[in-house]
Amino acid sequence: MAFKGTIVIDTEGCKGCGVCVTGCPQKCIALGKKANKKGYNHLEIIADTCIGCANCAILCPDGVIEVYRAKV
Amino acid sequence: MTREEIIKPENLVYSKTKVLTDTVMHYCPGCGHGTTHRLVAEVIDEMGIQSETLGVAPVGCAVLAYNYFDVDIAEAAHGRAPALATAMKRLRPEKFVFTYQGDGDLAAIGTGETIHACNRGENITIIFVNNGIYGMTGGQMAPTTLEGMVTATSPYGREQQFNGHPLKITELVAQLPGTYYVTRQAVYTPALVRRAKKAIRQAFEYQKLNKGVTFVEIVSNCNSGWKMSPVKANEWLEENMLPFYPLGDLKVPEKE
Numbered sequence: 280m281a282f283k284g285t286i287v288i289d290t291e292g293c294k295g296c297g298v299c300v301t302g303c304p305q306k307c308i309a310l311g312k313k314a315n316k317k318g319y320n321h322l323e324i325i326a327d328t329c330i331g332c333a334n335c336a337i338l339c340p341d342g343v344i345e346v347y348r349a350k351v
Numbered sequence: 352m353t354r355e356e357i358i359k360p361e362n363l364v365y366s367k368t369k370v371l372t373d374t375v376m377h378y379c380p381g382c383g384h385g386t387t388h389r390l391v392a393e394v395i396d397e398m399g400i401q402s403e404t405l406g407v408a409p410v411g412c413a414v415l416a417y418n419y420f421d422v423d424i425a426e427a428a429h430g431r432a433p434a435l436a437t438a439m440k441r442l443r444p445e446k447f448v449f450t451y452q453g454d455g456d457l458a459a460i461g462t463g464e465t466i467h468a469c470n471r472g473e474n475i476t477i478i479f480v481n482n483g484i485y486g487m488t489g490g491q492m493a494p495t496t497l498e499g500m501v502t503a504t505s506p507y508g509r510e511q512q513f514n515g516h517p518l519k520i521t522e523l524v525a526q527l528p529g530t531y532y533v534t535r536q537a538v539y540t541p542a543l544v545r546r547a548k549k550a551i552r553q554a555f556e557y558q559k560l561n562k563g564v565t566f567v568e569i570v571s572n573c574n575s576g577w578k579m580s581p582v583k584a585n586e587w588l589e590e591n592m593l594p595f596y597p598l599g600d601l602k603v604p605e606k607e
């Protein structure tokens with residue numbers, strides 16, 4: 280069974296630490312060039328290959344990632 | 352399938368637990384305190400014990416933990432969390448009581464309280480975040496600072512002859528008859544996060560048995576104190592902290 284996932288990032292809550300990026304097996308997230316109001320370059324989705332594994336979310340110290348996953 | 356089709360309530364697999372408030376945590380970017388808070392809160396949530404849990408916050412970066420956990424939390428004087436938790440648990444034995452402490456709090460100024468609560472076998476859970484440094488006050492050497500490690504008060508690296516040996520307090524409390532479950536974990540990879548959460552759950556579950564202290568060390572980072580980027584700090588942790596503070600269980604209950 281295959282899954283397709285996606286994440287919702289609270290970009291204003293993100294502190295741009297990059298820890299989540301290290302855990303993504305799909306390499307579909309990265310810190311972007313845009314800064315949020317606090318001045319952090321927040322996380323962005325860079326590819327449409329997310330499998331909804333939630334690795335990024337469970338690594339995030341600030342709990343700013345929501346993960347969705349659907350069967351395809 | 353489009354993004355909009357995936358983002359539906361029935362497809363939600365992960366969101367922040369309600370046992371954490373919506374207050375933005377003041378921790379530095381990438382700090383393991385945030386991750387550890389989240390795991391403790393998720394365990395409280397999954398066990399359905401939010402209204403039955405009492406916490407004790409330390410002095411250290413986690414001093415504001417009471418703003419983040421949506422459970423009743425008391426603030427202890429520096430290092431005194433296990434003493435306060437002792438009183439809380441003895442007065443309200445039906446509650447789950449945990450302390451949340453850094454290494455300066457638990458293994459320096461609070462060593463006496465730590466050792467005696469563990470030796471008395473109080474029925475509390477101790478969550479011990481070991482980042483090898485005093486984070487809150489600007490990165491001074493702690494008893495847990497590694498040999499050779501540079502801190503604000505050991506600018507040329509910790510020297511055994513001058514500064515003594517790093518203290519493995521978790522190994523020490525594991526020797527005491529009053530501890531029931533003692534384990535050392537970390538939270539910088541997805542697999543380690545999952546394992547650490549299981550250990551925290553185990554510690555809270557064992558508290559029901561009233562057989563003594565359950566003690567979970569989290570070997571963590573202090574990006575600011577170590578003066579590294581968060582990702583670099585996690586690499587440094589793996590290379591330097593883990594050989595001296597190896598992960599795994601130090602004491603598990605004997606099978607009955």
Ligand SMILES: Cc1ncc(C[n+]2csc(CCOP(=O)(O)OP(=O)(O)O)c2C)c(N)n1
Binds near residue numbers: 480488493
């Ligand atoms: C009685 C007392 N002595 C000293 C201090 C100063 N102080 C505040 S936090 C701290 C150490 C915190 O280090 P740690 O417990 O390792 O926590 P971290 O900030 O690294 O999470 C010290 C010495 C204090 N607040 N109260």
Ligand code: SF4
Binds near residue numbers: 330331332
């Ligand atoms: S859910 Fe998994 S695949 Fe998707 S972004 Fe997060 S880590 Fe990457």
Ligand code: SF4
Binds near residue numbers: 296322
């Ligand atoms: S771990 Fe969280 S705070 Fe850090 S970059 Fe990722 S989303 Fe942002």
Ligand code: SF4
Binds near residue numbers: 382572573
């Ligand atoms: S000073 Fe260190 S321990 Fe404190 S919040 Fe910052 S990174 Fe975390």
